[in-house]
Amino acid sequence: MNKKVLIIDDEEIIRLSLEEGLLDFHYDVATAKDGKEAIHKVYSFRPDVILLDMKLKNENGLDIAKNIKNIDDYAEIIIMTAYADIKTAITAIKLGAIDYLKKPLDLEEINLSISKAIKNQSMKKKLKLYQEKEAKEHYEFIGEHPIMQDTLKKMDILAKNDSVTVLIRGETGTGKEIVSSYIHQNSSRKDSLMLSVNCAAIPSQLLESELFGFEKNAFTGANSSKKGLLELADGGTLFLDELGEIPLDIQTKLLRFLETKNFKRIGGLESIEVNLRIIGATNKNLEEAIIKKEFREDLYYRLNVVPIVIPPLRERGSDILKIAKFFLNIYANRFRKNFVGFSEKAKQQLLNYHWPGNVRELKNVIERMVILNDTKILDIQHLPIELRNTISKNPFTTPNDLIAEGFSLEKNISEIEKSYIKKALDQANGNHTNAAKLLGISRFALKRRLEKYFE
Structure with missing residues (x-):
């Protein structure tokens, strides 16, 4: 995908000559003759780099640069001027400009400056991505059970097709966010942000502004404009967890975005176009929600392009001990303890338990065992009482050796x-x-x- 360059200059000859020259360097180019048209292009064209003339007819380029940065902080601005002075250059840099070029302009010099700006933009996005990753605890995708191997194949296919909308379904705690992270990290979008929002955890009146953003004075308390997650995740992935809880009015706006790839901020007039992948997840029965008029049928079909169903942990027994060992190693390292593993009886109990909370519950159980015990081998007495009292998954066996006190x-x-x-x-x-x-x-x-x- 070619990088986008916006040229802002009030002289038509300069705009046309720069546009023709930059097209030869394989950039996508748009032009604007004044601040009003420039702001419109920033919203609709979403440029990576902006060439901005310092002196327009009745406008100051520094004011335009400030407005652009309020809309899109990632956009890199290169100032062009025939009146070079150190004070103006310093002011421009303070406002976020990355370079300062003196007219008459040289195309090779401009291309070099644009290349530097693009590299700087990439570094900023990677730093933001690194910060996002550091803020989250990362877990591997573990799944050797045949069902999970089939799921993994589908995930790899989806990673290669990075424009396809994905719907992940499964019980609470099965690892839907880990699946979404795997798809993102193995796609061509991996160097861009993956942002997540739990749609059930945010009050409905705030969810719309969280997703779509808002303009200054759009409502009481909106003292400045704010980018929404759709805008911030441009180029990357947005993970909508518990999307079955999205209110109907916001479902309508989300459907429109999925169909057009553009939206308006709350209180905004400009359409904003973004390029991102939506991955949704839910433990809700959406078919039943459609019948109850709680979920839009057209949105369901738009989201359900490629569904992934994650089976509950109890149906993939061969993975339970591998996942338990994985978490044991994580928490042993974190709490600086030395564990060899589990006894055979403890392993059997882990396999017998029905795990209503799935992988999340297993993680919490292992963490608790590591915190409370110091023995090298975790035995049956170290398990929580609800696991010690679990009988075999097969209701027709009589596991006499598993009955413990409090059964x-x-x-x-x-x-x-x-x-x-x-x-x-x-x-x-x-x-x-x-x-x-x-x-x-x-x-x-x-x-x-x-x-x-x-x-």
């Missing part, structure tokens, strides 16, 4: 029922009638159990 038969039978009900509902995509048929019970019996266990 509750009623609780364990309830857990087995809950596990099968969840699995049946997943298979039936939330349809209660079909789930009841899978379980071999009546719909009324299923309803009673749902009320008992989940309300």
Whole structure:
């Protein structure tokens, strides 16, 4: 993708000659004759580098530079002037200009200055990306189970096709954000930002401004303009976690953006075009939400271009011990403890437990065990009580050696029922009638159990 250069000069001959010359250097070029047209082009064209004449007819280039930086801080500004003086140059640099060229202009010199500006812009984005990465704890994608290997193949295909919208589905704690991070980091967008937002954690009245940004005075308290996540993630990836919780009015705006790739800030008149990939994730049954008029059907089909379904941890048993060992190594290093691993009985219990909280719950369990114990081998007595009392996943076995103090038969039978009900509902995509048929019970019996266990 060619880099974009915007030329701002009130002399048409200069604009045309610079445009023709820069096209030969394989830049995408746009021009503007004054500040008003320049601001419009900054919004619509999204330039990487701006060549700005210091003296326009009735305008000061420094004022225009300041306005541009308020809109897009990543845009690199190169000042052009026939009246070079040190004081003006210093002022321009303070306002964010990266270079200062004296007229008459030399194309080779301009190209060199633009190349320097582009490198500087890339460094700024990489620094921001590094800061984002450092702020987050990174976990590897671990999945040797056949289901996960199939998922990994799909993830690799999606990474290569970096314009395709992705929808990741799965229970809470299955690792949807790790999947999204894997896709981003293995795509051509990896050197740009990946930003995340939990749509369920932000009040609906704030979510719109968080996504789309706003202009100064757009509403009470908007004392300055603000870029939204769509704008900040330009060139990269935006991860919308729990997107099933997005309010209907914002769903409409999101759908329009996915169709056109442009949007307006709240209170704004200019359309802003960005190039980014949307990856959404949800544990909600969107088909059921559509029936209930809680989710737009057209948005669902627009998001569901390539779905990825992550199975719950209990259905990929061969991965449980590998993931547990991975977290054991992480927390042993963090807390400076020396652990060899798990005893055979502890391993069996980890495999027997149904893991309602999935990978997130497993991570928390291992962290707790590392904090509370110093033995090299973690045994069954070091497990949390809810894991020590777990019976085999197979309800027809009688694991006499696993019964520990505080064991509750009623609780364990309830857990087995809950596990099968969840699995049946997943298979039936939330349809209660079909789930009841899978379980071999009546719909009324299923309803009673749902009320008992989940309300």
